[in-house]
Amino acid sequence: MTLMNHRTLFRGRTHPGPHVRATATARTKWGAAGGVAALVTSLIGGAVSAGPAEAGTPPVITLTYDDANADQVPAAQILNAAGLRGTFFTPSGYLDAAGHMSKAQALALQAAGNEIGGQSVTHPDLAQMGAEEVKRQVCGDRVNLTTMGFRVTSFAYPFASVTPAVEQMVKDCGFNSARGLGALQRKAAETAGRGFAESIPPADPWLTRAPDEADNTWSLADLQNLVTNAAPGGGWVQIAFHHIGSGTDPNTGVVDPLTVSTDIHAQFVSWLAAEQGSGSVSVKTVDQVIGGAVQPVVAGPAAPAPVTTGNLIKNPGLETAGPAAAGPPQCWAARGYGINTRTFTTVSPGHTGVAAEQMIVTPYTGGDGKLLPTLDLGECAPHAVPGHTYTMKAWYQSSVPTRFELFYRTGLGTWNYWTISPQAPAATAWTQATWTSPPAPAGTSAISMGLKLDSPGTITTDDYELTDTASVAAGAYVLQAGTTNPDTGTPAGTLACVLSPGGCHQTRDGVLPGTDATGASVIQNAIDPAGAVLLALTFLIPLLLIFLIPAFLVRRKPSGRGKNRGTAGPETTSRGGTQRAGWLPLPLGGPPPRALWIRRRV
Structure with a gap:
């Protein structure tokens, strides 16, 4: 399974986070095998959908910004100064987290006329999760945002990964629409023939078609072509941005490929505003295009009772397959960041059992790849307690050195980079890596860890273990x-x-x-x-x-x-005087041959 994922998100500014990144050689929206289902569904939807608005009607353009990245705040100021408004898809667990906009900033965007949409709580691959966790993520996100004061009607699928069951859940949670990615034509040759615009109204409002997201290979002309190509037939074009700026992590120097420079973004906004002024296009938010009343919020289910003793990892031997046939094992997620291509494959036999997970990282320019317990709200993520230390173990074979990388969850569902272990050496035979973490940070409610590669190479892992050292002690x-x-x-x-x-x-x-x-x-x-x-x-x-x-x-x-x-026994002398020691069995059901006995003074 070669992951060619959309999204780049540095988890805070202290270290790149666990989220899947686009690669230098493969830049499509698919976060996992579930994304393939999204593409097929979207293309089928395009084949049967109603045509775009009647010829001669100017196309409607919507600028969308994903992941609540902090660099979108100055980008929004440029957008609003030009008289345009956008839709900002905002995972509620990201607000107030390092590297992301604050709740106050998001509320200010809404007050300025922009739309705030949902994108789940922790931005996981929903196609890889059970029904209850999907509902926690989708419904819980809308509840969180509504409680904060946002008017929430629109949704964007994390990683653009969706199944029919996930789509139905988004509808049931009260969203009026949901955006996919990659189903319309863009500059890449392989997208030819997909059409340039979504119909108005869309044939399927809960899986609206859009071109793939913009990245650091896109020029001003590429963005303009999305608009001009749709002009003859009209319809609706949603243009997705992630980072606006340099896209370089200040600590690692790794460039986030899903970045459009400030200059190109500003030039495109200025051009688009002029096009709207001439009557050639109309710029609207998603909510303005879809319409409809705000639906009542629907609460998600409570998280299951956490496992607090023994091995905290669920499916530690990777033997249980995940929901998607070609996806990672149940309760596991393929993750990474930076410019590289990561290929994940289930192989047999494992260290024990019939399954292990292999990751190949090549070609490689920067970043890393890793297999992690799912970064979720409680279905799979190991429970953790602030101040506790955790011992982790995993069996591996690797062509290059590897190390554990750890993340921790706080607040509503914010996953943060935590730390890394010392390197474990390359190993051709099965070898167990072991390390004990420092105390978990304040506010920690769950942790996730996995063996990473931050260079080209191949690693196979199996039989993970994570224990709370406090419970052992x-x-x-x-x-x-x-x-x-x-x-x-x-x-x-x-x-x-x-x-x-x-x-x-x-x-x-x-x-x-x-x-x-x-x-x-x-x-x-x-x-x-x-x-x-x-x-x-x-x-x-x-x-x-x-x-x-x-x-x-x-x-x-x-x-x-x-x-x-x-x-009664031998005499002994103490400060209390002469004593005689006698034996008395502890009366707890009768003294067994190895009962605990206590001495008494006589």
Whole structure:
């Protein structure tokens, strides 16, 4: 599966983010195999759609800006100063994030007459997600934006990736329209014959046709041709921009290919305003073209209960296929940035099982590629707690050195670059990479990590593991059936207040011994905090009762005035005077052969 994705988004200005980037050699809209479905659907829609407006009617042009990038704010000022208005598709999770516009800036754009549209909460590939996560992303985005004060009727598919089920969900969430990409002709030869404009009204308002997005290879003439080519037949042309400016990350120097220079954008806006002044075109927002009332908001479902112990990765062995036949495994996403071509393929056998995932990065100019747990709102992204550290492991074979790269989620769904690990060496045989992260940043609710390549090469990965080191250190244990009765080593570790017919036991070298009576054993990290508290209380209450039992029940009967007759144990001396040590079994269902015993003073 060769990913030829639209979108370039530096996740903040500290480091390029996890989002899929366009490549130097392949620049189409497809974020995954689901994008292919979008192209087929869009082309079929074009074949059966009504024709454009009657000949002689000037075409309608809509300028759209995706991803709420911060450099769109000065671009909007140029647009508005020319008397034009645009549609800004805004993932709600991006607002107020580094490298993106603030909520206040987006509200100012709306107040100036521009339209704010939805683009999901975290901008994932919706075609690769389950129905509940799609609804969380799409409906939740509209709820978030509406709550912030935006009038939201239009949607744009992230990565232009869509299936019939995703399209229906967008409609059900109350959007009046949704834009695809790549279904109309642009300068690329392979787009010839697709037509120059969408019909008004569109045959399918929830998958409107548009040319592919502009990038740093486009000239002023290329943008002008999108308009003039549509003039004879009229209709509707949506022109998609992402970054306006240099498109260079200040820390890495990597150029974002989905960038149009400030000069070319300003020249095109000035030319387009003149065309509108002459009556040759009409410039409108998406909402002005589609029309219709604002629909009631529809809430998305709550996220499922997170996994907090054990391996936090879902589908760690990559054995479960994803929703799209040629896409990545379930709960995984193909990611990267910069100018390179990344090819992802499921291969067999894996390190274990029948599946592993191979990534080839070539040709390469800059950036990276990686396979990551899906950057979502809870369907797959591993749960995380601020301040906790996480140990990650993955088996790999790689022709070049690799390293872990980490991202963390905050707020409504903002995914941020976190950190990278030291390099792991190239390896021809299966090798396990292991690293423990620094403490998770404040506000973290989920993390994602994967092995990256930032040079040309091939890597195959399998059998991922991510554990919360805090849960391991807590020493929580739970009773489970067993056939062995470990009895080696010396007592060590945290006291595990776990009750069984055999009593309460202490760990021995990290393993809780079993009992002769039940053959039961316990394993670490499988008990929730409430259960741990309950078990602790169950252990402590009988312990307290020991000291409340009348003395005559636990002492030997005295045989003389002021004297203790008989021998209960060896004498010892302390600051409290002479004492005799005796043994008392902890009364928790009867002392087993390896019960925990306590000493008492007599």
